[in-house]
Amino acid sequence: MSSSLSHQGRVAVVTGSGRGIGAAIALALAYHGAKVVAVDLQSPNAIVAAIGRNAVGVAADVSDPDGWAAIARVAEETFGQVDIVINNxxxxxxxxIEELDLDTWKRTMSVNLDAQFLSAKQFLPGMRRNKWGRFVGISSNSVGLTVKGMSHYIASKMGIIGFMRGLANDVASDGITCNAVLPGLTNTVATQAQGEEQRKATWQGQAIQRFAEPEDIVGPILFLTSDDAAFMTGQALVVDGGQYRVG
Ligand SMILES: NC(=O)c1ccc[n+]([C@@H]2O[C@H](COP(=O)([O-])OP(=O)(O)OC[C@H]3O[C@@H](n4cnc5c(N)ncnc54)[C@H](O)[C@@H]3O)[C@@H](O)[C@H]2O)c1
Incomplete structure (x- = not known):
């Protein structure tokens, strides 16, 4: 990773940063100069310790409006105005579908999609005042693939793309961009239940013939949250080694 301080002076919230892709994003943003508000169901102490004084941990459920109020309070008391939100x-x-019940459907929408809306309501006023802001919603390349038993998840991940597209229209005049990132199958706790054969079958469908590590996903997120991406909004960026091609 190059060591430019492209994110110096920015305050970034990263949800689900206790492990996996979120942890890699938090570490990368800090490495590039951002102050990081690391959010998870339990405060992600290991990541906060790894970053040091430029990180603070918050225990919050991202489906809960009170959780977002707590994130904002800690962020503002510790570092000031939030500039970047990564909903991960x-x-x-x-x-x-036969086994999917309404409670599971609602919980999926609440964690994966409501959180995007709640974070926008929480942080847009400050971003508008600053005339600068970045929202990145972590979607999934499964929206374009045959993945069984995940209709609720795929619906929520498609919803993230839709919300980023729509939100982009409402906030562009204040220097705020909104984009979705679609990772492919990545080596995290989430995919550990899959056997070696199943994982291999997936990455063999990629142009780049290997299993992604969380660090493979962060580069495009660094770009989207930098000044360099100021003219790029409402987009869905696929980061999957060339498995799912769009356009
Ligand atoms: N791993 C993959 O293969 C893959 C592929 C495509 C997309 N994604 C997406 O990437 C993102 C990260 O995936 P991952 O594999 O690192 O997941 P993970 O399960 O390893 O980590 C997710 C983190 O989010 C936290 N979390 C869950 N619910 C929460 C809530 N309500 N409030 C606060 N924190 C909560 C968990 O405690 C956990 O630390 C997810 O949005 C996932 O859908 C992952």
């Missing part, structure tokens, strides 16, 4: 936390149980 997710709920992803596998249930074929």
């Amino acid at each position: 936390a997710a709920y992803y149980p596998n249930h074929p």
